[in-house]
Amino acid sequence: MTDAEVPRQPTTFALWREVDDTRIRTRLGGFFYLLAWLLTWIFSTAPGSLIVTGLLGTALFTALLAARLLHRPDGLETPQQLQRWLNHHWGLILLTALCWGQTHALVLYRDEYNDSELIATLSTIAFGTAMTFNFAMRRQRALLALALLYLPGLAVMALDWQNRHALLITLIFYLAYLVLVLGRNHREYRSTLALELKLLDQQRQLDLLSRTDSLTQLGNRYQFNNLFPSLVASAQRKGEPLSLVLLDIDFFKKVNDEHGHAGGDACLSAFAERMRRVFRRDGDALLRLGGEEFGVLLPGTTQAQAWDLAERFRQELEAEGLLLADQRLELTTSLGIGSFDSRYDSDADAFFKRVDSALYRAKREGRNRLVAADH
Structure with a gap:
């Protein structure tokens, strides 16, 4: 849908704006998940002995990347079509978050990844931060994605409390910060959308005035x-x-x-x-x-x-x-x-x-x- 075809009905416009924002913001996300996995695997203690796991992880994140890129919002016109696209795409986002959360937990749990667990942890922090700032339009879904990204790794750290309690506490505080920021970003997104809808309504009224005879209220x-x-x-x-x-x-x-x-x-x-x-x-x-x-x-x-x-x-x-x-x-x-x-x-x-x-x-x-x- 081009700018000339921007929907004028408020509900449709709100969904169209969310679809457009989601499409733009999700474009490179899948690539960085794949890159993070490759770096975690390559810089592990013994990447050669992890060839099967490495290739499976690469195939998984490549498939998720391809699914994101191929899921384009073409030909969407009705609110139902726009909502279905959002639900499907959020399914891909949440699935990716789930896969990475489990990957982070695996890296923390397995000794073979001791040399690269910092890469996986920093990547988790980066993905959580990106989720907070880029996908605040749906607060509940973004909160679920943060949980899927963070909780598996935090659970593994809790099991090794003696050695990892400092990092665990730090990540919990940072996660709390992300939750607070997510709420603020969600309110700002909704405020911006409300302003756009107000401008759209003013534009509609001006267009109506330009097409209406002021005396008779018939078309001019x-x-x-x-x-x-x-x-x-x-x-x-x-x-x-x-x-x-x-x-x-x-x-x-x-x-x-x-x-x-x-x-x-x-x-x-x-x-x-x-x-x-x-x-x-x-x-x-x-x-x-x-x-x-x-x-x-x-x-x-x-x-x-x-x-x-x-x-x-x-x-x-x-x-x-x-x-x-x-x-x-x-x-x-x-x-x-x-x-x-x-x-x-x-x-x-x-x-x-x-x-x-x-x-x-x-x-x-x-x-x-x-x-x-x-x-």
Whole structure:
């Protein structure tokens, strides 16, 4: 998923951000586990006598490294898919921590690794520190990973209390420090995520404002110019119907002259509300194209179906008018209607011009009428 495809829904965005952070931070981790094992084996007291164990450990950490690298978050879109990826990848992280914790315990327990046990111990400290700072987004899972890394080695040291009590106590204090830091890092990660979500919401609101007519709360011309071509392309590709209705309030200048601009604004708002009552399906896009001109995009709607809706709107408006300041305002509208037809419409502009011509024909022929676009 590219930055241009960043999800806008808060839950999906939070999971997407965690997936992206996990992917970036886990990229080199598997390599260092493999490197730590190779150094522990090579610098052991007798690496030649540990050839079988050495090769098995190398194969194990190589396989874990490959599993991490091959587990890529490609094509993830839904929250369920993102959560499944996280669960699977955390499974790999915890499995790696388990394997290293057991490796550290083995190195401390076996005399053959006396010369390299410091390497294994320092590696355990490094892996625990990396876990604390890189994977604080899931505190409980990170705590489990720390336990898997540290506890096996600490248990072996406890069995040899007389010789290793100083190191054991030091590592316990350091582990306690990591737990405290993990809690702080978790809170900071969540705070940063909350800030990102707030910025995302502000961006969504700004985008909505840029696409919405402030007076009528319908889509504006900018939204129409973005939505219309994509709907035409979709209808052309899928072979599905797409209808367009254009509406123009008759003699709107008279409304402004008699009721003032405030009355004119109230008229436009009431007209838009009446549009919502008739064109109320989820897929319908209601727009104010400018001044007293409005439009309705009706995906999956034939011209006959759109005609019935548009004619119902015209008749109800003629019969009922609009209610302004508790007074009935007589009002009519002229309408043009058409359905996209690839035989006559080479593109969205051609389709719009055909329906727009029908609207102007309705106005020339006396207004308060619905006219279908010519073929």
